[in-house]
Amino acid sequence: MVxxxxxxxxxxxxxxxxxxxxxxxxxxxxxxxxxxxxxxxEAVDILSSDKDIDIIVTDINMPRMDGLTLLNEIxxxxxxxxxxxxxxxxxxxxxxxxxxxxxxDFVTKPINFQDFRLTISRTLSHLEEWRxxxxxKERLLEMKKEQDVASRVQxxxxxxxxxxxxxxxxxxxxxxxxxxxxxxxxVIRLEDEKVGIxxxxxxxxxxDATLSMMSARTMLKGAAISYDDPSDVLTxxxxxxCRENDDELVATIFYAVYDPSYGSLTxxxxxxxxxxxxxxxxxxxxxxxTNGMALGISSTxxxxxNTILLATGDTVIFYSNGVTEAADTAGETFGQDRLENLxxxxxxxxAEEAVEMVFAGIDDFVREALQTDDITxxxxxxx
Numbered sequence: 001m002v003x004x005x006x007x008x009x010x011x012x013x014x015x016x017x018x019x020x021x022x023x024x025x026x027x028x029x030x031x032x033x034x035x036x037x038x039x040x041x042e043a044v045d046i047l048s049s050d051k052d053i054d055i056i057v058t059d060i061n062m063p064r065m066d067g068l069t070l071l072n073e074i075x076x077x078x079x080x081x082x083x084x085x086x087x088x089x090x091x092x093x094x095x096x097x098x099x100x101x102x103x104x105d106f107v108t109k110p111i112n113f114q115d116f117r118l119t120i121s122r123t124l125s126h127l128e129e130w131r132x133x134x135x136x137k138e139r140l141l142e143m144k145k146e147q148d149v150a151s152r153v154q155x156x157x158x159x160x161x162x163x164x165x166x167x168x169x170x171x172x173x174x175x176x177x178x179x180x181x182x183x184x185x186x187v188i189r190l191e192d193e194k195v196g197i198x199x200x201x202x203x204x205x206x207x208d209a210t211l212s213m214m215s216a217r218t219m220l221k222g223a224a225i226s227y228d229d230p231s232d233v234l235t236x237x238x239x240x241x242c243r244e245n246d247d248e249l250v251a252t253i254f255y256a257v258y259d260p261s262y263g264s265l266t267x268x269x270x271x272x273x274x275x276x277x278x279x280x281x282x283x284x285x286x287x288x289x290t291n292g293m294a295l296g297i298s299s300t301x302x303x304x305x306n307t308i309l310l311a312t313g314d315t316v317i318f319y320s321n322g323v324t325e326a327a328d329t330a331g332e333t334f335g336q337d338r339l340e341n342l343x344x345x346x347x348x349x350x351a352e353e354a355v356e357m358v359f360a361g362i363d364d365f366v367r368e369a370l371q372t373d374d375i376t377x378x379x380x381x382x383x
Contacts, residue, residue, distance in 0.1 A: 003033040004124055005050070009043045009058040009070065010036075010086065022113045032120070040065025040073070047077045055123055056083045057107075060094050068094065071101035082127045084119060086111070092226040096240070099218045108225060115189050118161055126156040157214055162187050163195055167260035170197070171351030172378040173359060175371070182251070183320045183374035184213045188224045194259050196224040196233075199272060199318040199378055203250040203296075212249050216241070220253070230255045230268035231305040234292060238270065242299035250296040254318060263382055265316065268305040270295045273321055278343045278354075280313025287316070310382040315354050317343075318380070322373040326362050329369045334362055351381040 008019060016036050026032045035053070037043040039062045047053055056074060060067040067085055074083060085098040085106045095106055104126065105119050155176070162170040172185055182202035190196055198220055202212040216237070223236040233255055241249055254275065256267035267287065271294035276286045292303035310316070319339070326334040342361045348354035358377045 003027075003030050004054045004120075005033050005035060005052050006055045006057060006120070007035045007037060007043060007046060007053050009038075009040065009056065009062070009067065011038045011059070011062045023117075026117070039063055040067065040070035043070055044073050044077065047074065047081070051078060051080075053078060053081050054127060055120065056081055057086060058083060059086045060091070060098065068097055068101065071098060071103060075102060082123050084123060092222055092236075095222045095226075096219075099222065105218070106222070112189060114164075118159065121160060122156065125160070128156075157217055158184060159187055163189060165193075165260060166383065168258065168383055169351035169381040170195075170378065171353075171355040171381075172376075173355050174374060174376040175359070177322070177371050177373050177375075182213055183322060183376040184217060185318070185376060185378045186217060186221065188221055190225065190257065192259070193261065194257055196255065196257050197318065197378065197380060198224075198253060198255045199275075199320065199376065200251055200253040201272065201320050201322075201374075201376075203248070212251075216249070216251050216253075220255070224255070228257075229305060230257055230266055231292075231303040234268050234270050234295065234303040235301075238295040238301055238303075239299055241296040248296070250294050252294045256318075258380060260382075263310045264307055265310060265380070266305060266307040268292060268303045270301075270303060273319055273324070275316050275318045276340060277308065277310075278315045278317065278347065280311060280347070282344070282347050284340055284343055310380075312382055313349075314382050315343075315348050315351070316380040317354060317358070318378040319358070320374060320376040322375040323358065323362065323377060325373060326366050326371070326375060327369055328366050334365050338365065348379075348381070351379040354379040354381065 019034060023032060035046060037046055041064045058067040058070055071083060074081060083103045085103045086109060087095050087106055088109055104123055107116055107119055158174060170187055174183055185199050188196035200216060202216050219237045219240050223233045227233050227236060234253060252272040253270040254272040256265050258265050269290045270292045274286050274289060276284060278284050288306045290304040290306050293301055324334055324336050324339055342357050348357055355377050362375060
């Protein structure tokens, strides 16, 4: 196994020993090799002489050459690298600028090293798939013909692990259609041990949908760490999409913030399927409806939000329309009633069990029928 080379660019003198200390197991295991630079100019020199750099992790505010200026230089020096920016909470303008200049993801200061490892892992997964293609126009056209490539890129941006907590569990699964749709989900670590949970579906199919997913995910994550209220998050993302929407991107998004200290789930909906709640006693109910159309249609759209409290043993089922619209060979769809009936027969005890119940029910219904849309389900279980 060849260690992935990571160039860390930051002018804080205490950061280098901290990184080497907290990541020492990965370094000793040969997974990662860290190289350090104190500013953008030193980073440019290193990138020019070392073409084996895989990931660049850069602070934004640095002397001589800052991180945003460095992003402009990277594509000319080594386009086969991927960049993660380090920013303070709430620094949405710089984060947005960084993403527009090609950054793949970001982490916030002070660095949460569990989140940092997950971000590195997801970025390397994406880089591996992306390097299987070329960035030239001819290869992009070839990628559009290869739906399996779009599927792998789609999966590479999904989280591979979820927050480890005694208070709750999260489970998720996505089965892409042969002609990849636009489903994706994410779980975002927030301040005060809260987590942001999102389920989304962007317009389009194939590679176009995959690229739209990447863009929407970046905007959502940036807004989620900048605003406390889910309604404000959707308002900000909708504004960003509508501002420069040459590709006519439309996305349905359900975004919620879970606070495990109170068991509260606060949410807003932009035209997505409404999740439902399974109480520990087996009673099932839909989450209260909140007004809000799909994002990317109207820049003046407003989004309502609501809050519910989860009791121990309660489960929330988030899902895409690919679940209810899954069809059998006769063309009959799985539907909302069949989905809810799964949990009227049996109460799930855990997030993963709830996910498996959904997919087992769909598989038993559709049997050999061709899948025509992504099927996605995410569950939250209060332990």
